[in-house]
Amino acid sequence: MFSDIAQRYDLLNHLLSANTDVAWRRRTVEAAVTGREAAILDLACGTGDLTLEIARHAAPDVQIVGADFTGPMLRIAQQKDTRTGVGWVEADGMQLPFPDGHFDLLTNAFGLRNMxxxxxxLHEMRRVLRPGGRMAILEFTRPDSRLLRWFYVPYFQHVLPRLAAMLSRKTAYLYLQSSVMNFPNRRELARTMQRCGFVRVRHCALSFGIAAIHIAERPTS
Ligand SMILES: C[S@@+](CC[C@H](N)C(=O)[O-])C[C@H]1O[C@@H](n2cnc3c(N)ncnc32)[C@H](O)[C@@H]1O
Structure with missing residues (x-):
């Protein structure tokens, strides 16, 4: 599915979110990157927007890896990359080709829902993080406010797939709405992270709860 929509992915992202996705990624990087990391993995990096934002913020000598299992998405990321030194790797998030405890920070934007x-x-992400390492997840969620849901749900279920059908593959955007509706809400997601062995799990809502950032850590022992 992501191979089919790769060429139009960025355009649709920016259009359908009125460019809010750019601000969400920036907030994620500000919340996640401390500048003290030696190695950072952006998993499910897609066309690389979050990875390249990380490269702009991180220390110059940090090792940054963007990993995704969809070749056409990765190729667009590589085309956008103008000498940042990011390593682009075709890899499956369910079975990462990295040693235990290699990364200080792992980020993931809009990818976890698709795994x-x-x-x-989450277990695989925890494995590749060093003890004490952090994970930052940016994902869609559902707004708490009933009033907002009254606008948001019809937009998501009816307007968005129709707009997407004009510019890309409608089924991909029908999938988007069903995957968001079936994904745990942000409190449930935080509990799942804890069950998977993460500690200091915290989350903040973005744009009235349309999206959220979760930050969590691998325990030191
Ligand atoms: C909605 S896109 C998000 C891309 C990017 N992170 C962004 O912020 O725009 C989801 C990405 O997750 C990737 N993905 C889904 N399941 C994956 C898996 N098991 N391993 C690696 N990548 C995966 C897809 O190939 C796709 O590029």
Whole structure:
């Protein structure tokens, strides 16, 4: 599915979110990157917008890896990359080709919802983080406010797939709304992270709860 929409992915993201996605990624980087990391993995990096934002903020000598299992998405990321030194790797988040405890920070924007198994993916993310390392997840969620849901749900279920159908593949955006509706809300997601062995799990809502950032850590022992 992501191979089919790769060429139009960035355009649709910016258009359908009125460019809010750019601000959400920036907030994620500000919340996640301390400048003290030696190695950072952006998992499910897609066309690389979050990875490249990380490269702009991180220390110059840090190792940054952008990993995704969809070749056409990765190729667009590589085309956008003008000498940041990011390593682009084709890899499955369910079985990462990295040693245990390698990364100080792992980020993931709008990817976790798409993984085959939420808990399996979280266990694999925890494995590649060093003890004390941090994970930052940017994901869609559902707004708490009933009033907002009154606007948001019809937009998401009816308007968005129709707009997407004009510019890209409608089924991908039908999938988007069903995957968001079926994904745990942000409190449930925080509890799942704790069950998968993460500590100091905290989350903040973005744009009235349309999206959220979760930050969590691998315990030191
Ligand atoms: C909605 S896009 C998000 C891309 C990017 N992070 C962004 O912020 O725009 C989801 C990405 O997750 C990737 N993905 C889904 N499941 C994956 C998996 N098991 N392993 C690696 N990448 C995966 C897809 O290939 C796709 O590029």
């Amino acid at each position: 085959e198994s939420l808990e399996g993916a």
